[in-house]
Amino acid sequence: MSAVHKLITDHLEIWTAADTEKKSGRGRVSGSANSVYGIKKLRELILELAVRGKLVPQDPNDEPASELLKRIQVEKAKLIADGKIKGGKPLPEITTEEKPFKLPYGWEWARLNDFVLNIISGGTPSKNNSEFWNGDIPWASVKDLNVEKFLESTQDFITQKGLDAGSKLAQKGDLIICTRMGLGKIAIAAMNVAINQDLKALKVTSFLDIDYFINFYGTLKIIGSGMTVAGIRQDELLQYCIPTPPLAEQHRIVAKIDELMVLCDQLEHQHNNAAEAHEQLVSHLLGTLTQSQDPDDFNANWQRIADHFDTLFTTESCIEALKQTILQLAVMGKLVRQDPNDEPASELLKRIQAEKAKLVAEGKIKKDKALATVSDSEELFKLPSGWSWTRMINCAKQITDGEHLTPERTTDNTKIPLITAKNVRDGSMDYTTTDFVDFDVASKCWNRCKPEPNDILIVSVGATIGRLTMIEDHRDMVIVRSVTLVKPLLINIRYLTMALRSPSLQKTIWAGVKQNAQPCLYLAVSNNLPIPVPPINEQHRIVSKVGQLMVLCDQLKSRITNMRRSQQKLADVLIEHAPTR
Known part of the structure; x- marks a missing residue:
């Protein structure tokens, strides 16, 4: 077995454990679109060893490259004499500084x-x-x-x-x-x-x-x-x-590279197949939780996951899937136990309507257009006792979009930030790429729509429709049409944000998107979104439990990320100590 074969086979766990993000690449160096970091580095090492003369043994019987170069010069001279090619300007001799290795x-x-x-x-x-x-x-x-x-x-x-x-x-x-x-x-x-x-x-x-030249390149x-x-x-x-x-060694090098790249392809294929099967298994097991018919069924399905938790949740993507499942379980009433002493959600919805009627009478908001109740066919899943389905407009005192005509902008960062879809991230605001508007311009915009702390912003135009966050700081801002503003009323704002981010609600949002030249979520669709509403006390318990679980998920994800980086560094160290010199 050659030294390079041994380098590969003795350290298979390192090459395949050092995973990477999915990126497209070209050729043997980059590997496939699903390239594994360790195997990508191994491909690079094989080529590096090849062009340094360390991939195959030298044969003293080979005609040396110096003779090869002489024969090329004779060939070129004949072609020039025959008028088939032109003679070029001679290039300078190769200096010692241009020779990176012996x-x-x-x-x-x-x-x-x-x-x-x-x-x-x-x-x-x-x-x-x-x-x-x-x-x-x-x-x-x-x-x-x-x-x-x-x-x-x-x-x-x-x-x-x-x-x-x-x-x-x-x-x-x-x-x-x-x-x-x-x-x-x-x-x-x-x-x-x-x-x-x-x-x-x-x-x-x-x-x-x-x-040989392509591999060198x-x-x-x-x-x-x-x-x-x-x-x-x-x-x-x-x-x-x-x-x-020597030309004969060039051929041997190419043959050996082809042989080793096939081995790398096999390793990568096996790794990617295993990774895909792993993700499918996690997806299936998490799906059993949301499909559980009763508490006993749920407990049995959860125990099946818990027994193998350490082997199931080993990648960032699996942790993200777990987060999505937590949100889905939360809005289905399967994350915390119901308390029969809680006031039912129907009473909360009555108080919201009474408060909205009062605000309308005071001229603070406009009266909503009457909407039909959520029908059985619109219910996304069965709710626990004490919960109610309602329209999103019934959970808010106002749902509107931003300025339809973008106001005059400035780059003066002492002015009021102008918020577009790109500034609404998933769970946070990004103020680093905003334009700004003068205070007088902002004041006119605020007559119709003024975002405030504890409001929800939802992207309503473009490829990131449905991405949303809650405003948690007190800075003034102006929003444009690509952002929808939701002002919750009496409902737990974090619960409503969580519900809107859940997989079932995100799917519903996209089902209502108008697929024009640019996808758009109209206000009528936002107003009509079916929202599962728990009793207010249960909302608080759900928010608390989700917060705890998300912290644990983030900690686990951080450990996995650090582990992956350590595995990549280990692959790098192995490459550094390979016999390239």
Whole structure:
């Protein structure tokens, strides 16, 4: 077994335990879209070992790379003499500072230019000329280079006129390298293809294994320059220094990389399958809690979870699922026991209506439009004794949205913050990205709608509809149309906030969203939302219990996050001590 195989197999738990967030990536270095941090680092290590000559043993019978480079020079000289390529400007000798590590015997440092027979830059035909586009010539830009190895298709096509007017044609087998907008992207043209100005097409000598170069390119930390978009110049690209093995060793290195990457793929596939199965199991078990038919059924289902709690709740996503279940259980009346001595919710709702009638008589609020009671078909679940379904407007003295015409804004942070959907976070307010309005402008806005402490703000326009928070500070603010304001009345504000954040209510909110060009939650839908209302004393008990459980969830999540970071650091340490030098 090779040293690298041993490095992988002896530390499987470290590579697969060091998990990461789900991010998309490209190629072997990045791994799949569900890349595991430890395995991603392992892929990087394999490539690093490869280009340092530590992945496969050297063979003293191999022709040294110095002879290989001589034969390339002879090949280029003949092509120049035959008029098939142009002779380029000689590049400076490679300095000691440009050599980041010592090479094995038989290897040589060479510039990319030493292997390139020809290089072309692309271009973009005028978009205003319809005769240049929608032809039969594939035309590649940066977006087409999101491939593992071969460029086999493009999103756009041009005509022969378009090619003649503003692009260049790369040949099948050419190496396509991005030098702007997507640095690090590289592919082999699987067909003749036109390219745009962000790409270079390199015809490379057969004395360089193209797969070896692509693997080497994956180890580069490319940093571009430029005022608007970072890029690298052609002369910079051609001056890259390549650690060059004998040709036979190049082939052996590529074969070994392929073998080890397959092993990494298998590890990653097994890990991701196990993680997916784990999440499905947690989701199923949590679902049994909300579907429990009676207290005995609930206790049995909870005991099943409690017996395996330490093995079930081991990821941040599982903790988030647990939080959502807690909210759902809370609004279903399954989180705390009912007290038959509590005044029923129906009495609370009567007092709310009496208070609203008084406020209407005093001219402080407008009379609500009469709404039908919540029908049996609208009830999201069965409520315990003493609870009642009602419309959200019956829990508030006012539900309205913000300014329909955005008031004149300023960046003066001594003025009044202007709150839009982006400032309403999940359970908090973000004042760091607000614009501001003058006090006189704000005063006019407040005549219709003034947010105050203990009000609820709900995002009502865009992709984050339903995200909400309770206002807990005393700063003045003005809201715009993308935010709905709810002013609760006599109900426990934290309970109402909790109910609106529960999975069943969030689903109902989205069911009422108008899917126009931009999703919108209209006030009529907000007013009509069915709300499960417990007795007021039970509301207080629910809020207290949820608060305690959420603190425990956050503590558990923090421990899991710290554990994951420790596992990542352990993987990093293992990489640092690998035999790369």
